Amino acid sequence: MGLIQEIDYGTPIRVSEKMVTLEIDGVSVTVPEGTSVMAAAMSMGTAIPKLCATDSLEPFGSCRLCLVEIEGRRGTPASCTTPAENGMKVKTQTDRLASLRKGVMELYISDHPLDCLTCAANGDCELQDMAGVVGLREVRYAEGDNHFDAKHKVEKDESNPYFTYDASKCIVCNRCVRACEETQGTFALTIAGRGFESRVSPGGTDFFSSECVSCGACVQACPTATLQEKSIIDHGQPDHSVVTTCAYCGVGCSFKAEMKGDKLVNMVPYKAGKANEGHSCVKGRFAYGYATHKDRITKPMIRKSITDEWREVSWQEAIGYAASEFKRLQANYGRDSVGAITSSRCTNEEVYLVQKLVRAGFGNNNVDTCARVCHSPTGYGLKQTFGTSAGTQDFKSVEYSDVILVIGANPTDGHPVFASRMKKRLRAGAKLIVVDPRRIDLVKSPHIKADYHLPLKPGTNVAMVNALAHVIVTEGLINEDFVRERCDLDAFEAWARFIALEHNSPEAMEASTGVPAADVRAAARLYATGGNAAIFYGLGVTEHSQGSTMVMGMANLAMATGNIGREGVGVNPLRGQNNVQGSCDMGSFPHEFTGYRHVSDDATREIFEKMWGVELSDEQGLRIPNMFDEALGGGFKGLYVQGEDIAQSDPNTHHVQASLKAMECIVVQDLFLNETARYAHVFLPGSSFLEKDGTFTNAERRINRVRQVMAPLSGKSELDVTIDFAHALGYAMPRMAAAEIMDEIAAVTPSFAGVSYDKLDKLGSVQWPCNEAAPEGTPLMHADRFVRGKGQFVVTEYVATEERVNARFPLILTTGRILSQYNVGAQTRRTANVDWHEEDLLEIHPFDASERGIVDGDLVAIHSRSGEVSLRAKVTERMQPGVVYTTFHHPNSGANVITTDFSDWATNCPEYKVTAVEVRRTNHLSGWQLEDAEEGISLRRIAGHMSEAAE
């Protein structure tokens, strides 16, 4: 197998319609205009020596190694900074060049330690390679000033948990500084000092304390051992690799998982990965240690009551017990008394089998997934307006945007690799409008400044989008040609009449949103007239009682201005989980089969009945929140939870916990004994993404391969766990490998008809729909026509949420995420990422803090109508007066103890983003937190194991 090597062309690949033809070393080569001579040479297999050049970064021209001779030109130009031109005649190797290159290397090596044999970069060092390539045999410079001997050496910076910075090996090629600027966009590094004293600096402090976000782009770019992964230092160079997909967020970065045996040593972003093109964030690149963490449960366990100790048993006994319980429950309480929740983190194939188990095995449609609590309004809203419940573009499309409108999303934290792309485009001149109650990083950070920040009050999204649309309609900024050609005119006219009403104007809405009307008008004009305008949005849009309405409101905006159906525009949901898009596509919905077809549709149901060999229910099942309600009502008794932690992530924790306790058999299939497992009776150990073959689908509708790195620690694949469960229940689910399951999915799902593992291996990835009409997939949707035919405008009246502030609860709590931790933290809390975020904090504006006598670091009690928890306060002007904020990465924070029961009218997506609270100083944790800490231990005991402190 070996290590997958990717060609480094030295300078970025240029795209151009125009081609140029030149001659390099007597061979003719044709390349797109704008390509450097270096890249042109590499494209024909000639690797011109280089050190400061790498194809993820713009050419720099500092190392002077890549010099060439060009006929008719004086001197020896650097091939990295010289564009190829028609008729050029280049020589890459002459005596003069050889001598110059040797001289350059001699200078570099004169200030470099010669400990290659024990250096961590041995075998993967470009400096070493270049010394060999130029034929360096001696370094004639006498001992003198240097940066590496005992007298001059500076101590290694090991502050970052994942990589070290050893200044003694640095050749000041600037690749790291440029990577931090161009690739990541954080600008955390610089070169301090001048001349010989030039040294890389993370800004006068160590890496961990600096603005570095630990994305690893600098480490990847570094040609020596100066910036080096600690895993390589510890384990040595890997020997083989596979390409797989990250299991964190919905960007779905492709990685080369580099291994020694079955041990993962390094995750290197894959340049050919279309979602990330060689970049990554701290989580995907470094935080994979959770897969082999000591908390991993690898043996099946059962118990009769949740207060009993867990008992380790065989797979057969565990699955047999789960099946006998589910059979008993259905016999006693009815066929509809059991259900399942599929994981948005498991593969498409695994999820497909669970919904198949529910439909064909349980005989009902009680299956749902975590999209319920995040992007289900996207599904409803985009289906109503466009006809398809998924994003319209790919990430690369942002490169063509002129105006970027970010609503209710914080991409630099939540979708960092996409944010890097976005920031690159912003630095190149695109305009930015941010609609968010908080001053997120995108509003102002190095080289980035929002043209408009509209800091609306949480809960007023629809008021805002209506105000923006009002400006566009009343100021004559509609793209009439587009609307006439592509949209339903009756619906448009009804909408235009509605939106033009005075109560939708920015001036009228100002009292609700808190945003000055002038800013809203200016932002609207920019969106409508600034060129290609793209909307990117997240859970700040969907997790509201009018989430679906807001999605339709944004779709209205895009249609009205003709910003659909080409590069650089669109309505782009930033989907959260690595496979939430996939689990939705796979029919993990109580009302829909795969491909978003309603269960009551006879023709669709027949396809599945034929494929699965059983009669299927035509009645939609329970959504997750409804499962909880039914459990409390006594009608829902058994739940199979695949890779989901509802006890931590769902709102109104008191409600969730009471519901789980009311059920009689909960089966949890997961990596760890998570919060939900406390209430479980059967624990089936799952596998991490490193232990499985399958596919994930990211926010671009891009189906990416996941490839197995090591065998499942539990000894059984998750596919087999579900199949065995089905068999024990009496449904003869055929045993199939991942590729065969994808073939079945393709056979029953028109939008997946052309997908196969062969095609994925050949093309790398494919964006659905992929079928006869689009055999290589569909990057851009609604190009000539909307999926539903004509785009449908929908009237979106603003209805204030029922969750109101009053004297008792005068502040609004909203929630979000940070970069280093991921969602409920089950994975990231079990890695060194905890160094960055040990606890969830309550962010509060100085004005609100001082009114309550709160200073930074104080323990404060946050009290809502649902419950109370205590957190440490962080006083910050990123908040606005009247709004507080926290994250939910640590279970004992209990952020969801305070969130409410309110939800989106159409989909029941919980209104996490608006909770009326009061905050006051306290000196103790809340009652819930104390009970939770105790239950965290008592409900997790495993017979025969020493009891360990809860997380």
Added chain:
Amino acid sequence: MSAEGFQHDHIGKLVRMANQIGAYFDSQREEVRIPGIAEHIGQFWEKKMRRDIYQHLDQGGDGLMPTVIAALQMLRTTDKAFRTESKV
């Protein structure tokens, strides 16, 4: 944190959810208002939820918006799951 101690107003929640749907459709054209509510509940509410809200309707439909009441009455006549059941 016992299940018994937790207060849950099941019907109250269903009424609230139904009224939320009603509030949305209030903003739509008159001719799609009631059918829209009926279709939405028919497509997305599980059988037991529909049974419970029909029962509440039979007991007076306290708290339900007029359009929601009309929609539920309309939905019930075509609701396959309950066609053979007699009104309580």
